Amino acid sequence: MNDTYLEYQAEILRMTDRDPKRCMICGKCTASCPAFSEMDFHPHQIVGMVERCEFDVLETVEGLWHCMSCMACSERCPRDVQPARFMDAVRQWRIRKQGGEHLHPQQVPEKIDEATPQQAIAAAFRKYRK
């Protein structure tokens, strides 16, 4: 197994605090997903790819960006694997991998508009900076 991939996996498991081995591939997450038709890979597959360390595929998955974080998959998962957390963690991993400071605190004032909730700015920091 590729050591870098194992590090990626450890990072994602730290972010999700969930064990992908608990997934029994019942497909309830994918059955619940309202963005199913937009996605190239579906929630249960994302969880499986993290478990199998398939980061070469995860690097190119586009379905991640169609996930709306509605949390239906996490809500209905019978084994509390919480696929939505994996979606989000893999997204963060992808963004961080691009390297560099994508959002610097000094840039915040110019990006703010009145309609942006403060929560979104806080979330942008979490996503852009480790």
Add this chain to the structure above:
Amino acid sequence: MQRIGVFVCHCGTNIAATVDVAQVAETLGKEPGVVLATDYPYMCSQSGQDMIENAIREQKLTGVVICSCSPRMHEATFRKTVARAGLNPYLLEIANVREQCSWVHKDREEATQKAIILGRAAIAKVTLNAPLVAGESPVVKRALVIGGGIAGIQTALDIADAGFEVDIVEKEATIGGKMAQLDKTFPTLDCAACILTPKMVDAAQHEKINILSYSEVEAVGGFVGSFRVKIRRKARYVDETKCTGCGLCTEKCPQKAVPNPFNLGLDTRRAIAIPFAQAVPKVAYIDPNYCTMLKTGKCGVCSKVCTVGAIDYKQQDTLEEREYGAIVAATGYRPISLEKYGEYAYGQSPDVVTSLELERLMNAAGPTGGTLLRPSDRTHPKTIVFVQCVGSRCEEDGRGKPYCSKICCMYTAKHAMLIREKYPDTEVYVFYIDVRTPGKNFDEFYRRAVEEYGVHYITGQVGKIVPENGKLLVQGSDLLAGMQPKIAADLVVLAAAIEPDPSARSLATLLTASMDTNDFFTEAHPKLRPVESPTAGVFLSGACQGPKDIPETVAQAGAAAAKVIGLLSRDHIVCNPCVATPNEQMCNGCSSCEKVCPYGAITYADKEFRMPDRTTALRRVAQVNPAVCQGCGACTVACPSGAMDLLGFSNKQIMAEVDAICR
């Protein structure tokens, strides 16, 4: 002078791989009092036992220590070995160097040291052991079966056929249980009622079987061989001895809006009712929650129409106390409540039903007379979706059960097949995670549903069900095709997980029988004693021990009966001689022990004692009934003056063990 023999077992590699058995034997051989210490590959084998026997005779041993597996495994074996050589069987001690040592340690040096310490403690204890003689207690030749479903009925019939009396206590107004509500049974598709009701009648007519329906166990005292059980016979407001079961009252009762429990509330019945046509006993009962007469004192229609004067509005619950030699728990199961599964729309649409409800909707005696009609508008459903594992195999989701309910795969295949057989124009879809069919002719049965009957099996779960314009929009996943099918269904059937009947929990407390975290009764050994509870004299039958189908339930019911027959065929059972004994000189009569005794074995007596100044004084002291005491030791802990001691496990012996360990 003590002459102790120490025997260290290798248990193949189970012990010897982690513990240096030769070193253990050598070190323990130097302990004071030990005259022989040796090791052997399998102490429990015939030659191993012969070796122990010969050593006792030749070396004139006064005590034996065996370092081997847990005493739960082979203490009984080795006690017999010791007894054969003429030594009192209670002059044996077992040091558990397998489960509590070799199996849990990896480091050989540490494990060897621990085995030596455990052996040393056993030697210290056996030095203080006294010969004990087991007493006997009589066996009441009658069995109690709690629960009158197929498990309870089969157990009762098998015990009764062996010539022993059996009482069946059933909380409902009739025996029959869940099986009476089923339509057909897999994998042969014979009608459940056709094979069950003859057994119900057999039970009712058997001269050795006494059915106490509409009754509940309220208290259990005593112990194996002579349990004393209090049974509450709930008031049915109908004299069981007079009612002929003609059913006239159930037609004339003006209170028509009572949800019918036999049909799971899918239709209504009257406030006075006979549960179903083949009920046993076929006697009416009044539901006091709905009866106008019982609630307001005005009505009395049933008593007017009853030709034999069986109605008695003043009937009260009665309590009966009976004695039994053995008790069988057969309390069964029920489907879980689905109210937390909002995504499946159960409760939002009457056309989302559980599998048990579907049984009633397909049954000739059910609310639709056997024609499959959907509950909302009584039309034929053309598209039916089955959802498997609803609440089964759910770990930590706070809604379901972690285990597989075992019966759902097969009954769903049965339902799908029956529907396609009777209504070929119906499309049937089954969403499943795995199809589990380990049973004789089971997988063939499931394949028939797919291959002969064209049932669509889809690998994947259902995410949500939305009732819309008289249809149920089912959105699921098809994992093999990589699709998200959306089906507009007329009827959805949910395979709800099954759970133990809630009455089992309180019963387990009464019986001091243990349960697992899911409230299934625990067996004494999961493989070798599957129908016995760890509590002596309490046996397990049917789904109260774990999810089971009918063939398995009947097999286990027969097995439980065989164990009961084995117990009841003895006139006496040997008691455990390791019972509590009070030192009357030290007892101050405080009653602490009496309060903690779970078996009611301790009473108090006023006794005369000679005092130091030669006067006599009357003092209240504890007395233990050795036939009732189970040797749990609670009293020895509770006694503030240290007057209570357990034979075979005296405080002095335990302290000697502790000292030896800490040496």
